[in-house]
Amino acid sequence: MRTYLVTGGAGFIGSNYIHYMFRKYGDDIRIINVDSLTYAGNLENLKEIAGRSNYTFIRADITDKEAIKKIFSENEIDRVVHFAAESHVDRSIKNPEVFVKTNVLGTAVMLNCAREAWELPDGSYKEDKKFLHVSTDEVYGSLADDGSYFYETTPYAPHSPYSASKASSDLLVKAYIDTYHFPANITNCSNNYGPYQFPEKLIPLIINNALLGKKLPVYGDGKNVRDWLYVDDHAKGIDMVQEMGRLGETYNIGGHNEKQNIEIISIILDTLLEMLPEDDARRAHISRDLITYVEDRKGHDRRYAIAPDKIKAEIGWEPETMFKDGIKKTIAWYFEHEDWMKNVTSGDYQNYYEEMYHGK
Numbered sequence: 001m002r003t004y005l006v007t008g009g010a011g012f013i014g015s016n017y018i019h020y021m022f023r024k025y026g027d028d029i030r031i032i033n034v035d036s037l038t039y040a041g042n043l044e045n046l047k048e049i050a051g052r053s054n055y056t057f058i059r060a061d062i063t064d065k066e067a068i069k070k071i072f073s074e075n076e077i078d079r080v081v082h083f084a085a086e087s088h089v090d091r092s093i094k095n096p097e098v099f100v101k102t103n104v105l106g107t108a109v110m111l112n113c114a115r116e117a118w119e120l121p122d123g124s125y126k127e128d129k130k131f132l133h134v135s136t137d138e139v140y141g142s143l144a145d146d147g148s149y150f151y152e153t154t155p156y157a158p159h160s161p162y163s164a165s166k167a168s169s170d171l172l173v174k175a176y177i178d179t180y181h182f183p184a185n186i187t188n189c190s191n192n193y194g195p196y197q198f199p200e201k202l203i204p205l206i207i208n209n210a211l212l213g214k215k216l217p218v219y220g221d222g223k224n225v226r227d228w229l230y231v232d233d234h235a236k237g238i239d240m241v242q243e244m245g246r247l248g249e250t251y252n253i254g255g256h257n258e259k260q261n262i263e264i265i266s267i268i269l270d271t272l273l274e275m276l277p278e279d280d281a282r283r284a285h286i287s288r289d290l291i292t293y294v295e296d297r298k299g300h301d302r303r304y305a306i307a308p309d310k311i312k313a314e315i316g317w318e319p320e321t322m323f324k325d326g327i328k329k330t331i332a333w334y335f336e337h338e339d340w341m342k343n344v345t346s347g348d349y350q351n352y353y354e355e356m357y358h359g360k
């Protein structure tokens with residue numbers, strides 16, 4: 001039975017990936033999830049699978065070398081899928097240091113512990129060991145509104161402390177591949193949306209605020225473009241790259257679904273009105289009047305757009321979920337999980353929200 005070590009599995013994409021993997025492989029795999037449970041990590045995301053005999057949760061920080069080493073020494077790990085990171089651009093602008101610590105040092109610790117566990121005396125590796133580093137399209141910088149795309153060969157040009165720390169972590173993985181022939185892949189993915197996303201990110205923030213009748217903050221002119229991918233499609237892509245990709249290669253994963261932020265907000269408002277029952281009181285306050293233009297994000301990247309040509313040609317992966325369907329599934333999930341939203345928006349979230357959007 002293959003054993004996976006998943007880092008950051010209590011976060012948004014990590015928890016969706018773990019659910020996807022158990023749906024796909026059932027009892028044929030074992031998953032160990034290591035997560036330090038920062039504000040973004042939530043074990044409630046995994047409660048349906050927490051009791052499985054082939055699932056283990058370990059609370060540990062990926063920068064804690066001894067803790068990670070112990071996991072490798074006590075378990076024969078076959079696959080590492082490395083999600084754990086500080087992931088929110090706005091937080092990185094306010095407090096860059098923790099991004100460097102987790103994203104750069106944490107990745108170095110993961111690489112080193114995996115190499116120590118897997119490398120043989122002659123410099124080759126134990127059979128069928130693989131490390132997948134989950135990264136972002138933001139490492140490539142920003143595109144003009146000219147129909148151009150990010151390819152795997154696009155030079156790195158990160159702008160925010162978040163994307164600079166992710167770019168650094170990618171370069172470390174590439175250095176391990178080149179220096180030690182380390183068996184790794186990198187995936188650079190576009191913006192994800194779907195269940196369990198923390199409401200500091202655009203889509204869940206807008207859904208939550210609209211349902212509460214709160215203002216919908218739009219940075220700058222609202223015309224920045226992101227390329228949205230349903231999170232299950234990302235989970236599937238990660239698994240396909242790990243099993244079918246050429247070792248040492250980078251694969252871009254994207255939705256071919258570019259939308260301006262203001263379009264996303266309009267679609268969410270229309271979909272909420274379409275899905276809420278006629279007698280639901282919240283319909284009364286859901287309107288475009290809630291849209292509020294606020295000060296722009298510092299260094300705000302204008303446009304991201306992934307060309308997923310390589311992953312399609314080599315591996316046969318393509319985005320499957322149309323945005324109009326994915327957003328309905330996402331909104332339906334938030335309707336069904338009001339308690340989840342109440343729990344994650346209590347306490348620290350209120351302080352964050354006040355500080356971030358005070359007076360806006």
Ligand code: NAD
Pocket residue numbers: 007008009010011012013014034035036037038039040041042060061062063082083084085086087088102106134135136137166188189190191192193198
């Ligand atoms: P998230 O913020 O929702 O989750 C991050 C998880 O990592 C949390 O569970 C958190 O507790 C854990 N974590 C943070 N610091 C840790 C540490 N020091 N030790 C152990 N665990 C720690 O993030 P996400 O949106 O799920 O993103 C997951 C990965 O995917 C990240 O590497 C991110 O850069 C990348 N990514 C995200 C997107 C997106 O749209 N969200 C797109 C492309 C790539």
Ligand code: DAU
Pocket residue numbers: 087088089090135136137138189190191192200201202203205217218219220222224225226261297304
């Ligand atoms: O592109 C992949 C990246 O997507 C990931 O690497 C990051 O981890 C993930 O957080 C996401 O980054 P973005 O900065 O693109 O996502 P965010 O949801 O924060 O913002 C999306 C767009 O919406 C961006 O142009 C900023 C804008 N925005 C965001 C918020 C939170 C607003 O206009 N208002 C808001 O309140």
